[in-house]
Amino acid sequence: MSGTVPGHAAIAAPSPWVGRWLSLVRPGGRVLDVACGGGRHAVLAAQHGYAVLAVDRDAEALQALASRAGGVQVLQADLEQGVWPLPPGARFDAVIVTNYLHRPLWPHLVAALGEGGVLIYETFAAGNETVGRPANPDFLLQPGELADVARAGGLRTVAYEDGFISSPKPAFVQRLCAIREGAGAVAVRYPLDAS
Template identity: 60%
Template structure:
């Protein structure tokens, strides 16, 4: 019997990658959780005051999302994009890959919006599912798929508990007319003492 997984799709706990980089998302801003499943990331962001929209093909999973999360049932692979004209301060994607959707996801980012993406990579077929190359990123592929954004963090490697090969990225759509270079903190800024 394997040990319980501290985080992951079945745990209800948000991915440490997502929580590590959430400080880059505008406080109180809009977050889109793509292929949300049970909504672990939607719930995490909503509990912390972000306005969250979550989308998944599974109607039962979407129906179980608590208020104030806006739940949308949509087939992102064979249906129309349900957010035409909307922009989000963050787009969060974990354990999901549909390459034809990537340009649409990048287009859904508002100015200064953050893409937080983590999914399976080549090599994962040796330890579990998915095994099809259609659902596994090639080395460096997330960098290529996010061309035009400013990459703040990127990892491509192996994680344990559970064993998995992943690629993950945090990338920002920088403001076109920024007066000074944006400061994308690599750690959550420490609160400053008052006065």
């Protein structure tokens, strides 16, 4: 069973969380969109001038994405079966994950961040079973879990939220924006407003 939300490809609008923090990514950088579904965030990143690699197991969705989005490369891979599909040492300036949870991938996601790389993550959390799907606890983050992932991976948390949203549909979510700092990382000023 997949950790992807049923019908996720049908949600066309990019997440405001992803849109807000995408500005932290190095101009012209490489972005990895994990479990991209219909590619809403891959398209958004490509429109902002990033080179994007979109990964998903749905060949049909990837084919549609590749045909409509310049600047987006696609890779079909079942992230829950087998090995990590990217070569060792592949680094990105951002890794984006939304509406997807497969905990064994966390070390790979963190390792895929280059210096100054930004992890932008948003998915469902405990409590969501009271308002809809997913309801399986295997696909719901526990309190503070994303913040713990960032801390364990040596990332600096820029923003973290854990709570209830009413739009685009009622849901309990956790959201994280974290950066891999290092000697080559560029100092940035973080937007503190929600715009």
